[in-house]
Amino acid sequence: MAESCPLCNTKGSLFFQNKRHVFYTCGLCHGIFRDRKQLLDRKDEEERYLHHKSDINDTGYHHFVLPIVNKVKAHFESGKCGLDYGCGHTPVLSRLLSDENYSMEIFDAIFFNEKAVLDKKYHFIVCCEVMEHFYNPCREFKGLFELLLPGGKLICKTHLYEKGMDFDAWYYKNDPSHVFIYQKQ
Ligand SMILES: [Zn+2]
Numbered sequence: 001m002a003e004s005c006p007l008c009n010t011k012g013s014l015f016f017q018n019k020r021h022v023f024y025t026c027g028l029c030h031g032i033f034r035d036r037k038q039l040l041d042r043k044d045e046e047e048r049y050l051h052h053k054s055d056i057n058d059t060g061y062h063h064f065v066l067p068i069v070n071k072v073k074a075h076f077e078s079g080k081c082g083l084d085y086g087c088g089h090t091p092v093l094s095r096l097l098s099d100e101n102y103s104m105e106i107f108d109a110i111f112f113n114e115k116a117v118l119d120k121k122y123h124f125i126v127c128c129e130v131m132e133h134f135y136n137p138c139r140e141f142k143g144l145f146e147l148l149l150p151g152g153k154l155i156c157k158t159h160l161y162e163k164g165m166d167f168d169a170w171y172y173k174n175d176p177s178h179v180f181i182y183q184k185q
Pocket residue numbers: 005006007008009010026027028029030031
């Protein structure tokens with residue numbers, strides 16, 4: 001039974017199925033979304049995330065978030081306000097941006113759940129390897145849009161699926177907390 005796309009609410013069709021993973025795809029937004037019956041409960045999700053993000057001194061991880069830092073620097077002068085949304089247990093990205101003299105706040109539904117942060121407005125929001133975890137991307141993106149000042153930007157990093165890639169062999173789908181995968185469209 002195909003499900004509706006949690007981003008644009010279009011009826012999806014089966015995209016991939018094996019013993020562990022079932023994904024549907026949306027003909028309108030081209031999202032690829034996990035069967036809702038496979039979504040983790042909060043406790044399993046938490047455990048998953050504890051293993052997810054790297055140490056603040058890990059140079060590999062610095063390299064990983066660098067494209068976002070560079071994007072912010074290209075579009076915003078230092079001193080502007082930013083939010084690191086879904087920062088994980090170790091907010092590396094916001095630390096690096098603070099070092100560049102941006103005024104950073106952090107939010108993470110599990111590790112830094114400080115709701116007051118979501119009452120403010122920001123010049124930019126950074127979202128590094130977060131949007132693939134959105135159970136309800138429509139609601140999440142609407143919420144993030146509300147947090148942006150006029151002319152503000154949401155800067156996201158995720159792995160895109162591209163046509164022709166071997167989904168079966170693709171490691172990215174194997175993480176059970178990866179529930180919505182994007183294509184360029
Ligand atoms: Zn869709």
